[in-house]
Amino acid sequence: MTAIQVNHVSKSYGRFQAVNDISFEVEAGTVFALLGRNGAGKTTTFELLTGFQKPDTGSVRVLGLDPIRDRAQVRGNVGIMLQEAGFFPDLTAGQTVEIWRDFTPAARPASEALELAGLTAKAKTKVRQLSGGEKRRLDLALALLGRPDVLFLDEPTTGMDPEARRNIWEVVRDLAARGTTVLLTTHYLEEAQQLATNLAIMDRGEIAVGGDMAETLAARVGRVSFELPSVIHPGELPLPATVRGRLAMVQAADPGLAAQTLLGWASERGLRLRGLEVRTASLEDLFLELAQNTEISQNDAPARSDGPARSGDARA
Known part of the structure; x- marks a missing residue:
């Protein structure tokens, strides 16, 4: 079954084309990596998938539903871990999860969510005393509360030490093995290569490379x-x-x-x-090759005369 469908989607901010006619699918129970340099369009794509933005053209479907029109139904079946989340600094990690449970239908027990995220020992620690990596794990605990069918992870292991990062990898693998669909963005290419079975690498709003991870690398x-x-x-x-x-x-x-x-x-x-x-060929080799080709293409292209990019560019 296809859990996520993106069909000919485009999104602009003024004259800036953040996403340009992209299409891809994510099968249920798999891990999909959405990659790209800063400004490539992956953050805008992530926002389109999670219902924070509406596409100008094309369609997005999550579990067969429109994340804008069917927002309530979609949100009840997905978990979202954004790059940054607002916490009350004087609440403990455990209290934060307990409060979040009140807004989550059929939520896991707080202790289970904390254990999945590796935060059991920090349950009584105030949020302001958590490290950056521990706050990311708290983000993950909240995203997992509702036992989501689809989990969106935006830079999930930023700030974590290598051991904590690998522990989160095991959580993601286990979730996928149990049928959860995971779409992640990450700048850690080893992370993407370790976890994802399929990928899409974006460049200037388009998908430059996409498909099966093993087949893509085997061709390099x-x-x-x-x-x-x-x-x-x-x-x-x-x-x-x-x-x-x-x-x-x-x-x-x-x-x-x-x-x-x-x-x-x-x-x-x-x-x-x-x-x-x-x-053997690695995702890093492929990524650097694409980046080099982009720089060559930009150097060869004629200068544009439509003025500087607008502030909306940063959203890509």
Whole structure:
């Protein structure tokens, strides 16, 4: 079943096109990563999905419902974790969750929500005494109170230490395994690669890359790097390589096979390839490649004469 559908959606702020004719779907019980640099359009897209903004054109459906027209019904089945939430600083974490329960139909027990977010030990701690990462976990506890069918997470692990971040990853994986659909935005590309089965990378309001995470990365080239032996000229290598100083790098669709070829070649000559590193394509590589292509495109484009961007640009 499809939990989220976005069909040819566009959104502008004045002359600034924040989102330009995007379409994607998120299957129920999966984790979907919506990625992009600042200004790419992902925050506006997030607001369209959660009913905080209305698209200019196209349609958004969450659980088959319009998040604007069917707001009450949608909100009863989704959890939303925004980048920032307002808390009363002198209430404890436990009191905050208990108050929020009064506004949440069929809410989990407060103790269960706190445990899921890893905040049991902080239940009696005032909000103003929580660290930034602990406040993010309190945000998550509130988002999970209503046992949502769809969970929207906007930068969920900002400010968390590595251990806390991985604990939240386990919570997200467990929720997806139990059938919850999760859409997250994050600047931690490792987080997206660890959690998401599908992705969309936005650039200047459009989806530059989208689809299955594993298939998308498998289509990219990996690399093998090593220290070029001093007695070897780059032209003698069995595979084409880029050499900077004494560091040689070979790009290959199958970096493991490339490494075997290089090691076999070196063994026949009694050579040792020092510092050998084999790296498959990562989401970070793809992201940086897209960013570089965008910069090249912008540098080649003619100058625009429609004036500076308006204040609404920041919303993208």
